[in-house]
Amino acid sequence: MLAYVLRRIFQSLIVLLAVGFVAFAMFSFVGDPVDNMLGQERTQADIDRLREQLGLDQPFIVQYWRFLEQAAQGNFGLSYRQGRPVSEIIAERLPATIELAFVSGFLAFVGGVGLGVFTAIRRHGVLPSFIMTASLIGVSLPTFLIGILLIYIFSVEFGWLPSFGRGEVVDLGGWTTGFLTASGLKALILPAITLGLYQMTLIMRLVRTEMLEVLRMDYIRFARARGLTEKTINFRHALKNTLVPVITITGLQLGSIIAFAIITETVFQWPGVGLLFINAVQFVDIPVMAAYLMMISVMFVGINLIVDILYFAIDPRLRIERSVGGH
Amino acid sequence: MQLTHSKKTLRTMLMTAAVSAVAISSVSAETLRWARAGDSLTLDPHAQNEGPTHTLAHQIYEPLIIRDMSGQFQAALATDWAPSPDDPNVWVFNLREGVTYHDGAAFTAEDVVFSIGRAQSENSNMKELLNSIVEVRAVDDLTVEMVTDGPNPILPSNLTNLFMMDSGWAEANGVVEVQDVEGGETTFAATNANGTGAYKLVSREPDVRTVLTQNENYWGIGQFPLAITEIIYTPIQNAATRVAALLSGEVDFIQDVPVQDLDRVANTDGLVVKTAPQNRVIFFGMNMGAADIANDNVDGANPLADVRVRRAMNMAINREAIQQVVMRGQSQPAGMIAPPFVNGWTAEMDGSVSTDVEAARVLMAEAGYSDGFSIQLDCPNDRYINDEAICQAAVGMMAQIGITVNLDAKPKAQHFPLITNGETDFYMLGWGVPTYDSEYIFNFLTHTRGDDRGSWNGTGYSNPEMDTMIQSLASETDLNARNATIQAIWDDVQEQQLYLPIHHQVLNWGMSDAVGIDVSPEDDPKFKFFTMN
Numbered sequence: 001m002l003a004y005v006l007r008r009i010f011q012s013l014i015v016l017l018a019v020g021f022v023a024f025a026m027f028s029f030v031g032d033p034v035d036n037m038l039g040q041e042r043t044q045a046d047i048d049r050l051r052e053q054l055g056l057d058q059p060f061i062v063q064y065w066r067f068l069e070q071a072a073q074g075n076f077g078l079s080y081r082q083g084r085p086v087s088e089i090i091a092e093r094l095p096a097t098i099e100l101a102f103v104s105g106f107l108a109f110v111g112g113v114g115l116g117v118f119t120a121i122r123r124h125g126v127l128p129s130f131i132m133t134a135s136l137i138g139v140s141l142p143t144f145l146i147g148i149l150l151i152y153i154f155s156v157e158f159g160w161l162p163s164f165g166r167g168e169v170v171d172l173g174g175w176t177t178g179f180l181t182a183s184g185l186k187a188l189i190l191p192a193i194t195l196g197l198y199q200m201t202l203i204m205r206l207v208r209t210e211m212l213e214v215l216r217m218d219y220i221r222f223a224r225a226r227g228l229t230e231k232t233i234n235f236r237h238a239l240k241n242t243l244v245p246v247i248t249i250t251g252l253q254l255g256s257i258i259a260f261a262i263i264t265e266t267v268f269q270w271p272g273v274g275l276l277f278i279n280a281v282q283f284v285d286i287p288v289m290a291a292y293l294m295m296i297s298v299m300f301v302g303i304n305l306i307v308d309i310l311y312f313a314i315d316p317r318l319r320i321e322r323s324v325g326g327h
Numbered sequence: 328m329q330l331t332h333s334k335k336t337l338r339t340m341l342m343t344a345a346v347s348a349v350a351i352s353s354v355s356a357e358t359l360r361w362a363r364a365g366d367s368l369t370l371d372p373h374a375q376n377e378g379p380t381h382t383l384a385h386q387i388y389e390p391l392i393i394r395d396m397s398g399q400f401q402a403a404l405a406t407d408w409a410p411s412p413d414d415p416n417v418w419v420f421n422l423r424e425g426v427t428y429h430d431g432a433a434f435t436a437e438d439v440v441f442s443i444g445r446a447q448s449e450n451s452n453m454k455e456l457l458n459s460i461v462e463v464r465a466v467d468d469l470t471v472e473m474v475t476d477g478p479n480p481i482l483p484s485n486l487t488n489l490f491m492m493d494s495g496w497a498e499a500n501g502v503v504e505v506q507d508v509e510g511g512e513t514t515f516a517a518t519n520a521n522g523t524g525a526y527k528l529v530s531r532e533p534d535v536r537t538v539l540t541q542n543e544n545y546w547g548i549g550q551f552p553l554a555i556t557e558i559i560y561t562p563i564q565n566a567a568t569r570v571a572a573l574l575s576g577e578v579d580f581i582q583d584v585p586v587q588d589l590d591r592v593a594n595t596d597g598l599v600v601k602t603a604p605q606n607r608v609i610f611f612g613m614n615m616g617a618a619d620i621a622n623d624n625v626d627g628a629n630p631l632a633d634v635r636v637r638r639a640m641n642m643a644i645n646r647e648a649i650q651q652v653v654m655r656g657q658s659q660p661a662g663m664i665a666p667p668f669v670n671g672w673t674a675e676m677d678g679s680v681s682t683d684v685e686a687a688r689v690l691m692a693e694a695g696y697s698d699g700f701s702i703q704l705d706c707p708n709d710r711y712i713n714d715e716a717i718c719q720a721a722v723g724m725m726a727q728i729g730i731t732v733n734l735d736a737k738p739k740a741q742h743f744p745l746i747t748n749g750e751t752d753f754y755m756l757g758w759g760v761p762t763y764d765s766e767y768i769f770n771f772l773t774h775t776r777g778d779d780r781g782s783w784n785g786t787g788y789s790n791p792e793m794d795t796m797i798q799s800l801a802s803e804t805d806l807n808a809r810n811a812t813i814q815a816i817w818d819d820v821q822e823q824q825l826y827l828p829i830h831h832q833v834l835n836w837g838m839s840d841a842v843g844i845d846v847s848p849e850d851d852p853k854f855k856f857f858t859m860n
Contacts, residue, residue: 033740041376043778148568267567279564
């Protein structure tokens with residue numbers, strides 16, 4: 001067990017290093033930060049001085065090594081754009097993204113499971129067909145279009161919900177939350193729907209397929225034969241057996257919700273890490289880009305590591321395979 | 328000037344003008360919620376030389392001299408200024424009496440000496456504007472002398488974004504030095520501010536929200552409308568969201584209204600769009616200096632080195648079509664690369680171009696390129712209004728005279744290094760002139776590229792005679808002689824067709840019709856001039 005976990009952790013570290021390597025190799029193609037940092041009146045001497053100061057005159061391998069050295073000591077450098085420590089900026093922005101991801105993940109799960117069960121049980125009829133058709137829109141429409149549409153309808157036409165920002169937030173010792181104010185909650189609705197819609201339709205279609213599969217199983221027929229109520233069959237027996245793969249997928253999707261909140265955050269001017277990353281790319285703010293990419297890869301690698309370890313704990317076959325592999 | 332004002336806009340402007348006299352006396356609490364695409368980068372007034380950063384700083388800090396909303400000089404912390412009668416190398420500034428910083432400290436000549444010195448230091452981004460200043464001395468508490476390395480007739484133009492900081496506050500908070508990006512620590516001045524301006528900083532979350540409140544001890548109370556008592560500034564990056572926020576009434580004032588949404592905003596009850604020419608001209612540059620260029624299909628020669636080719640290209644561009652189709656009327660066709668308010672601009676030069684494809688073809692044939700050639704055009708896609716679309720239009724226009732243009736549009740962070748590193752042969756650039764004087768344009772765009780000057784001259788053009796004339800502008804005190812030199816340089820620039828001017832950009836501000844203000848050419852609202860009704 002321990003050897004397996006250690007090997008997994010070692011592999012994860014290699015993945016992280018590779019992500020950082022690729023990221024730093026790419027940064028030189030994003031543009032030249034020096035041009036953004038100095039005004040249009042700068043001279044060649046200023047450019048050379050700043051480039052040397054920032055170490056941009058070094059090959060990317062050296063820049064990457066410096067980054068690793070600093071990062072190992074918990075120092076991610078100063079943002080070129082804001083002139084503040086990157087760790088401070090990310091800590092300031094992370095709560096916004098996590099709250100948004102959490103709410104949209106929750107919406108996606110509840111809505112997806114509910115609608116999935118409904119369309120699986122009632123396969124015919126106007127409403128289920130409508131939901132199935134509408135779910136295609138959720139899968140196929142790009143996020144920014146959904147966001148703009150929602151803003152147009154609910155902010156501009158009806159004036160019910162805010163079109164941008166987080167509303168009033170309450171600072172709980174370094175964690176800013178929008179859950180405690182009315183305007184904060186209102187501000188969450190549109191971005192959460194926009195971000196969660198794709199995941200919701202995905203979960204819904206998954207639940208429906210799994211559920212249809214399960215409903216054909218023998219034990220469901222026996223349950224029917226026993227005279228159990230439809231409600232008990234559908235929810236106690238069928239849904240329970242459907243949920244195992246759904247929960248796995250949802251867990252993995254939560255990672256991608258955080259990682260891909262970029263577009264939603266840009267449309268709604270949501271002050272999270274995704275918006276921070278977009279600004280960083282436009283400005284060629286290398287320290288912020290590097291820290292963000294490393295953070296996202298740590299998150300993905302972490303989730304996968306946990307899943308692997310859980311599988312190991314749950315699935316006895318993995319353990320047997322190990323002893324067989326010893327031959 | 329052919330700008331499309333809606334009648335409604337015009338009417339509101341007239342009404343606002345009539346009401347503004349009344350509004351000065353009103354003292355009710357008025358909050359202005361303001362949005363624009365980008366945020367200020369830092370509150371340190373000398374760390375960045377960049378538009379949105381200066382705009383925010385202008386509310387909190389003040390320079391000695393400001394430009395009012397129409398671009399004219401106005402006394403701020405200096406009440407008057409003039410060259411010294413005894414020494415042509417010295418400018419004398421008389422400072423305003425009784426001005427205090429937000430923390431209560433008095434503003435004195437010592438602060439001017441300190442602030443100029445700070446802005447000239449190694450890490451300051453403002454230092455290039457102050458190159459000519461050798462020494463700043465405080466004669467007494469309210470008089471400052473600036474000594475320049477030669478007579479500098481346009482020194483005041485370089486001081487309009489040069490903010491005054493309290494030396495005592497800077498020392499107490501350890502911000503005597505401008506922040507050093509690689510220094511490893513953020514500075515107090517980047518996130519805190521103590522100026523003399525009409526508004527005080529209440530709170531600031533970078534990229535999210537900045538709140539300012541009126542300074543009740545401001546020296547200008549009674550002299551300016553000061554109708555706005557609180558400002559809430561939110562950057563909204565996405566243009567559609569920004570417009571939606573204005574339409575839904577969540578903000579009162581936005582800069583950067585996209586041209587396709589102008590009608591939508593203007594036709595909404597309670598909203599107006601105001602328009603004015605911006606201090607920025609858009610043009611194409613060509614690499615004429617190289618013997619052969621890399622991005623064309625002509626071997627062993629550089630077609631752009633031939634002035635006939637450059638003139639033909641200039642004639643091929645249909646500026647009216649770009650104005651009507653690409654810009655939806657929101658631009659002013661240009662014949663020279665200086666905005667209209669700049670000293671040296673003439674209506675004659677600016678109106679000198681006309682589209683003539685036939686004549687352009689003849690010129691191409693004379694130059695030996697009757698079959699044309701192909702070349703790559705480098706264009707930004709996130710810097711100027713509809714920049715990529717302008718380039719696409721130019722591709723079609725160049726094709727009419729046989730030039731096959733391959734368009735390569737990129738984000739600005741990748742585009743501008745091509746120009747400054749001399750890696751492009753045909754490129755788009757926009758230029759604003761903060762000093763309102765042609766010398767600034769010549770220094771950066773037509774002088775031979777060197778250490779001090781010509782850093783944005785991507786054309787490879789080098790003319791020692793012109794360089795001498797440009798350098799003489801810095802110290803020529805006889806304004807008539809100086810203007811004659813400026814005209815002579817412009818004649819050369821036009822004759823040689825160093826650049827292909829496209830148009831002057833037009834600025835659009837969208838706002839609630841309660842807000843009274845006209846658009847400033849620098850795109851920098853100064854809220855003390857705003858009225859509300």
